[in-house]
Each structure stands twice: as structure tokens, then as C-alpha cells.
Amino acid sequence: MKSLKLCTxxxxxxxxxxxxxxxFAGGAQEAKAKKTEITLYxxxxxxxxxxxxxxxxxxxxxxMLKEKGIEVVVNTQTAPHEGYGTKQVTDMAAGSAxxxxxxxxxxxxxxxxxxxxxxxxxxxKKWPDWKHIYPSLQKMYEWDGxxxxxxxxxxxxxxxxxxxxxxxAGLALPWQPETWDDVIExxxxxxxxxxxxDIIMEPYYEHQLPVYSDGGNIFDAKDGKWVKNxxxxxxxxxxxxxxxxxxxxxxxxxxxxxxxxxxxxxxxxLPMMIDGTWCYSEKWGPNSSRPIEDxxxxxxxxxxPRSKRVGATTPHxxxxxxxxxxxxxxxxxxxxxxxAFELIKEILKPKHNAKWGLDTAHLIARDDALIGDYAADxxxxxxxxxLEYAVPKPFSPDFKRYNDSLKEVLDNYLxxxxxxxxxxxxxxxxxxxxxxxxxxxxxx
Amino acid sequence: xxxxxxxxTGWLASLRGENRxxxxxxxxxxxxxxxxxxxxxxxxxxxxxxxxxxxGKKALKWDFLGLANYTRLVSDRYFWxxxxxxxxxxxISLVFRFAIGLISALFLSSKMKGxxxxxxxxxxPMAIPGVMHAYVWISMLEPRAGTIxxxxxxIGLPPxxxxxxxxxxxxxxxNTWAGYVLPMLIMASALVSIPKEYHEAAEVYGAxxxxxxxxxxxxIIRLPLMFCxxxxxxxxxxxxxYAYMYxxxxxxxxxxxxxLSLYAYHRAFNYYELGYGCAVGLILALxxxxxxxxxxxxxxxxx
Numbered sequence: 001m002k003s004l005k006l007c008t009x010x011x012x013x014x015x016x017x018x019x020x021x022x023x024f025a026g027g028a029q030e031a032k033a034k035k036t037e038i039t040l041y042x043x044x045x046x047x048x049x050x051x052x053x054x055x056x057x058x059x060x061x062x063x064m065l066k067e068k069g070i071e072v073v074v075n076t077q078t079a080p081h082e083g084y085g086t087k088q089v090t091d092m093a094a095g096s097a098x099x100x101x102x103x104x105x106x107x108x109x110x111x112x113x114x115x116x117x118x119x120x121x122x123x124x125k126k127w128p129d130w131k132h133i134y135p136s137l138q139k140m141y142e143w144d145g146x147x148x149x150x151x152x153x154x155x156x157x158x159x160x161x162x163x164x165x166x167x168x169a170g171l172a173l174p175w176q177p178e179t180w181d182d183v184i185e186x187x188x189x190x191x192x193x194x195x196x197x198d199i200i201m202e203p204y205y206e207h208q209l210p211v212y213s214d215g216g217n218i219f220d221a222k223d224g225k226w227v228k229n230x231x232x233x234x235x236x237x238x239x240x241x242x243x244x245x246x247x248x249x250x251x252x253x254x255x256x257x258x259x260x261x262x263x264x265x266x267x268x269x270l271p272m273m274i275d276g277t278w279c280y281s282e283k284w285g286p287n288s289s290r291p292i293e294d295x296x297x298x299x300x301x302x303x304x305p306r307s308k309r310v311g312a313t314t315p316h317x318x319x320x321x322x323x324x325x326x327x328x329x330x331x332x333x334x335x336x337x338x339x340a341f342e343l344i345k346e347i348l349k350p351k352h353n354a355k356w357g358l359d360t361a362h363l364i365a366r367d368d369a370l371i372g373d374y375a376a377d378x379x380x381x382x383x384x385x386x387l388e389y390a391v392p393k394p395f396s397p398d399f400k401r402y403n404d405s406l407k408e409v410l411d412n413y414l415x416x417x418x419x420x421x422x423x424x425x426x427x428x429x430x431x432x433x434x435x436x437x438x439x440x441x442x443x444x
Numbered sequence: 445x446x447x448x449x450x451x452x453t454g455w456l457a458s459l460r461g462e463n464r465x466x467x468x469x470x471x472x473x474x475x476x477x478x479x480x481x482x483x484x485x486x487x488x489x490x491x492x493x494x495x496x497x498x499x500g501k502k503a504l505k506w507d508f509l510g511l512a513n514y515t516r517l518v519s520d521r522y523f524w525x526x527x528x529x530x531x532x533x534x535x536i537s538l539v540f541r542f543a544i545g546l547i548s549a550l551f552l553s554s555k556m557k558g559x560x561x562x563x564x565x566x567x568x569p570m571a572i573p574g575v576m577h578a579y580v581w582i583s584m585l586e587p588r589a590g591t592i593x594x595x596x597x598x599i600g601l602p603p604x605x606x607x608x609x610x611x612x613x614x615x616x617x618x619n620t621w622a623g624y625v626l627p628m629l630i631m632a633s634a635l636v637s638i639p640k641e642y643h644e645a646a647e648v649y650g651a652x653x654x655x656x657x658x659x660x661x662x663x664i665i666r667l668p669l670m671f672c673x674x675x676x677x678x679x680x681x682x683x684x685x686y687a688y689m690y691x692x693x694x695x696x697x698x699x700x701x702x703x704l705s706l707y708a709y710h711r712a713f714n715y716y717e718l719g720y721g722c723a724v725g726l727i728l729a730l731x732x733x734x735x736x737x738x739x740x741x742x743x744x745x746x747x
Binding site: 092093113258415 | 498499500501503504587588605607608609693694697698713714716
């Protein structure tokens with residue numbers, strides 16, 4: 001009986017001691033860990049879903065607690081894909097946007113000009129992995145020698161084509177046009193062989209692409225001036241005019257009425273289209289809204305070609321391309337910039353970068369993410385090679401103005417009214433002068 | 445002024461009793477109106493006199509322009525395009541919404557068989573959430589395989605470009621469909637409130653149906669009719685939702701869907717010209733105010 005009592009006392013004492021230790025240790029840990037919050041601002045759906053499913057936030061929190069002894073609460077702030085830019089602009093202007101921001105280069109450049117972004121140059125200089133980010137992607141968010149965002153991924157353009165319709169039209173596969181004339185030739189063959197089709201091709205996504213095809217550029221980094229007229233710009237308008245009106249490969253209603261080109265491609269009513277890498281999985285992949293069965297045997301893809309104009313050279317490689325996509329930036333108002341940058345580093349880890357790329361058919365932003373299933377996927381491997389030829393958009397707020405003017409002339413003037421290339425070039429110059437200012441423009 | 449007795453006998457005294465309770469009851473609404481209407485309105489007026497931008501250098505350092513934004517409007521061809529489209533939209537919508545609303549109201553207030561079942565269908569546009577209206581119409585207006593063009597083809601008429609060339613007509617169609625219910629309900633309630641003795645007296649004196657409506661019913665319900673006209677014009681003048689849903693973040697090439705409210709929005713949020721966008725918005729607000737006052741005045745004269 002006495003020993004039973006003794007045992008009970010010992011057990012109780014042990015339990016008490018253990019509890020005290022837990023409470024003390026916990027308290028000590030709590031007292032030691034600094035608590036703070038940062039907010040991640042990105043798109044709803046696919047984008048935030050990836051961050052959550054990949055346990056990026058949890059890994060980051062654990063790492064911060066371990067490395068810096070900081071307990072970080074990561075809040076997420078999202079806006080829908082449709083109208084994301086406007087929503088973010090409003091949040092930025094109102095001062096209610098988060099710390100780590102998912103931005104595109106057009107709005108990013110506007111934020112930079114409004115002094116809303118943090119200069120990331122001191123951070124990237126200390127970051128050993130910075131050398132792994134592709135140079136063209138580093139350049140995409142660079143202005144005046146400073147870096148304002150870090151690319152999360154990249155996207156280039158390609159000519160998607162329906163292999164089944166190409167076969168029906170007697171066109172040889174695999175198909176890689178060397179010049180735009182080859183594209184038109186294939187279009188004319190499709191048109192005569194498949195008269196039931198209302199449209200043969202979707203001619204543009206990044207409107208300025210044919211300028212690069214012709215060896216030209218839209219911006220001269222040497223003097224910081226935008227090109228309003230050049231042989232390449234004339235070539236671009238002439239090419240579009242020919243596609244719409246001379247060869248009638250694209251009815252103007254297609255653009256003006258905004259036909260759903262990706263659906264039409266999936267339905268085999270559009271044989272050829274220029275679009276971004278992401279379409280392959282995001283639009284036509286197994287889990288997409290318009291999956292294409294037997295995708296490898298149906299969906300063909302080719303590099304965007306050069307022009308055939310005499311004297312045109314392509315300094316960017318054999319198959320010039322346009323580079324676009326999204327990046328991570330830090331709000332200038334962020335109170336914890338170090339932690340915000342650490343979160344970006346976490347998101348950009350090679351394993352996450354490769355998985356995001358494979359899941360959504362976006363290209364990796366860093367060369368050491370060419371790993372695992374991404375590297376083994378034939379489409380991703382091929383598409384990543386396009387990065388070599390891709391021209392980044394200038395990280396200037398004037399790019400949006402330049403691009404808006406180009407869209408306006410193409411839609412309102414060339415496509416709707418059927419104006420010639422000469423007239424379109426003239427109108428383009430007028431619009432640019434109105435929107436950007438004559439002192440920032442030049443002819444080449 | 446510092447005399448406490450004088451303060452007691454001043455405005456504070458009037459707060460006692462009933463007035464105090466009234467003021468307390470008014471206070472929540474007053475705060476809401478001040479915070480969400482008065483202050484933004486004053487801000488809008490102020491911004492419209494500046495070149496402040498939503499983003500860019502002019503967001504950081506903007507200048508007071510006086511009336512320059514308003515003089516700019518005079519030579520802004522896109523603004524006038526937008527004015528023309530808005531006027532057309534409002535005028536045609538007014539005719540259709542009013543006419544269909546009136547005919548439906550006459551039907552609802554009649555004693556025809558099947559009235560209850562049909563009235564359920566007539567109320568359907570009001571039952572569907574506003575944001576769904578445009579989506580309901582997407583399949584109807586789709587240029588290649590949409591319902592309307594399919595019907596047109598079936599009866600041997602050429603299909604129309606409802607989402608581009610005829611986008612203004614499409615917006616009017618959607619607006620009419622979604623907007624006839626309110627005037628219908630207002631006019632129907634006015635019609636059923638006419639004492640039956642008036643109808644009986646007209647029948648006794650052998651009045652034709654036309655005479656009955658023209659000489660008895662319409663003069664009695666002219667005030668609700670006037671009210672409907674005011675409501676329709678006010679609603680349509682600053683319409684935004686359908687035009688936005690069929691246009692998006694950038695204006696369409698031909699501006700045929702660019703109602704004034706949408707133009708103000710695009711200027712402020714797509715071109716980031718907040719000051720100029722506010723000037724457009726203010727012109728729109730003033731136009732609505734003037735039209736409303738004119739119509740109220742007309743209503744009084746009619747009375």
C-alpha cells in the first residue's frame with residue numbers, strides 16, 4: 001500500500017514536471033520567436049491553388065522560424081484572372097495591395113514609374129541563384145540598371161496547327177515554316193482543300209511579332225526612343241493586311257467579334273493559330289476546359305518564322321519570338337522586404353518552378369529547373385528552346401501606350417476599315433505622337 | 445458666444461425631445477451618405493479639375509488644371525462618339541422599355557385567362573440576377589451559332605454581327621429585356637388602383653376601348669407614367685454592366701458599346717487618366733440631374 005502511494009506520488013511528480021517543461025519550453029519558444037505578417041497578392045484559382053497545393057507557404061514559414069527565428073503569418077490576397085490587372089491597379093492606387101505582388105511587365109512598369117515597387121537590385125545581388133534566372137527574363141524587368149521584379153515563368157509564341165487538318169490538305173508533317181511566306185502558302189493550301197472552314201488562321205497574339213521577324217525592334221535601348229516607322233513596322237502592317245484582305249485567310253469578323261479561337265482550334269474549325277505556350281496544357285490539356293484527345297498526334301507546334309524581305313536580318317536568332325509573362329515584385333510599402341524576398345525565393349525554388357511549368361505549360365524562369373518531368377516532356381523541352389530567340393518587352397510604362405496604339409490601329413483602322421499598310425503606318429505614328437510624345441519617338 | 449446659457453437656448457435646445465430622436469435616427473444614414481456619397485462626390489469634382497492619374501508620373505505629382513479637362517472634352521472625338529451612342533441607347537431603350545412595360549401592365553391588369561402563369565414569365569428577367577443577364581444573352585447573340593442568327597437563317601434572313609457591328613442594338617435588346625419589368629410593375633399597380641366605377645361609367649356611356657384608355661385611364665395614371673419615364677432615362681443614362689461585360693477593359697474598335705459611364709471608366713482605369721475620367725463622369729451626373737429636374741418639372745406641369 002505504501003509503495004503504491006509512493007508510485008502515485010512519483011508518477012504525479014513526473015507528469016507535473018513534464019507539463020512544466022512543456023509550458024516553459026513553449027513559452028520560451030514563444031518569447032524567442034518574433035511574429036510578423038506579410039501578404040501575398042496573386043490571381044485566384046490556378047495561381048493561388050498552386051501555391052497552396054505545393055505547401056510553399058508552410059515550407060517558407062518553417063524555414064523562417066528555423067533560420068531567422070521569426071514566425072511569419074502569410075496572408076493571401078487574390079483577384080480573379082478576368083480583370084486582374086484593373087483590380088490590382090486599383091488596389092495599388094488605393095494602397096491596399098499586398099507585399100509580394102504577382103505582376104506582368106506592362107503594369108509592373110507603370111508601378112515602377114509611380115514608385116510603388118521596391119528596387120530588388122540589392123536583394124538579387126546577394127542571391128546566389130540569381131545567375132540561374134535566364135538573362136532575357138532578368139532583362140524583362142530591368143530599367144536603368146535596376147531590377148524591379150523577378151520572373152516566375154516565361155511564355156513565348158508559336159504557330160499551333162492541327163495535324164489532322166494539315167494531313168487532309170496534303171501538307172507535309174512535321175511542319176516548320178522558315179518564313180511568313182511559307183505560312184501564307186500553307187494557309188492557301190488549307191483554304192483550297194478545306195473550303196468548309198470559315199477561317200484559316202489566327203494571325204496575331206503579340207502584335208509586334210512580325211517586326212522581330214523582320215529583324216527590327218520597337219524600342220531602341222541606346223537612346224530610349226520608340227520606333228514609329230521603319231521597314232519592319234511597314235512589313236508588319238503589310239503582312240497583316242495581306243492575311244486579312246489579299247489572301248483572305250482570316251475574316252475581319254473573327255477579330256472584331258472576338259470569336260473564341262482556342263475553342264475553334266479544339267473543335268477543329270481553325271487549323272492554324274499563333275498563341276502562347278500555355279495553351280498546350282492550360283487550354284487543351286487533359287484537365288482543361290477544352291481537352292483535345294490524343295493531343296500529341298493532333299496538336300502540332302512550330303517556331304514563329306522570319307520575314308522574307310531582302311536585307312532583313314534577325315539578330316535574335318533563327319526563329320524570332322516575343323517574350324512575355326509574369327513576375328514577383330515587392331510593394332514599396334512592404335514593412336518586411338527581407339522576408340518578402342525570402343518568400344519569392346521559396347516560390348522560385350527549382351522544384352516549384354519546374355512543377356508550375358509542367359502543370360500550366362509555362363516555361364521555367366531558371367536554367368536549373370530543367371529537371372524531372374518537365375525536362376522529360378517533349379513539348380516543354382522544345383518550347384524552352386524558344387527562349388533563346390525571344391525578345392523581352394521593354395520595362396517601360398510607354399510600352400503599354402505603344403501596344404495600345406498598335407492594337408488600336410490594327411483593329412480600328414487596318415482590320416475594320418481595310419486601310420493599307422502605308423495608311424496604317426501613318427495613323428500609328430499620329431497615335432504614338434499623341435500618347436507617348438514626339439520627343440520619345442524616332443524613325444529607323 | 446461663450447455664454448453657456450446662450451448655447452442652451454441655441455441649436456442645442458432644438459435637439460431636445462422629438463428633434464433629438466429624429467436626428468439620432470437620421471444619423472446612421474447621414475454618416476453613410478456623407479462617407480460614401482458626399483465625400484466621393486466632392487473628390488470627383490476636385491479630381492476633375494486636375495490632371496491626377498491613377499498610375500504614372502501624374503499620380504505622384506499632378507497639377508491643378510481648372511476647367512482644362514472640360515474644354516478638352518469639346519474636342520475629344522471619342523467623347524462625342526460616346527455621347528452619340530449613349531443618346532441612341534437611352535432613346536431607343538426608353539421607347540421599348542416603356543412600350544413593352546405598358547403593354548405588359550395592361551395585360552397584367554386585365555382579366556384574361558392564364559394571366560397568372562404568363563405574369564410569372566413576364567417577371568422572369570427580374571428574378572434572374574443582373575450579372576447573369578449578359579451571360580444568358582451570350583448564347584443568343586453568338587454570331588455563328590447563336591439562337592438569334594440561327595432563327596434569322598431559318599427564316600431566310602441574313603445573320604447579323606450581334607457582338608460587333610450591331611453591338612449597340614444587342615445592348616438595347618438586353619437592356620429592354622431586363623428593364624421592362626420595373627415600368628410594368630409600376631404601371632400595373634397604377635392601373636389596378638383605378639376605381640372600377642370609372643370603367644363602369646365609361647361602359648354606360650358607350651365609350652370605345654380606345655376612348656376609355658385615351659380619355660380616362662391614361663389621364664389618371666399619367667403621374668406613374670411620368671415617373672416611369674424618369675426612372676428609365678435615369679437608369680439607362682448611366683448604364684454600365686451590360687456594356688462592360690460585352691466590352692471588357694479596353695474600348696472596342698468602333699466605340700459602339702462605349703456608353704458614357706464606360707468611357708469614364710476606361711479613361712480612369714485603362715488609360716489611368718483619373719482626372720479626365722472624373723470630368724466625363726461629372727458631365728454624365730450633371731446631365732442626369734438636369735434631365736431629372738426637367739422631367740419632374742414636366743410632371744408638375746402635367747399635374
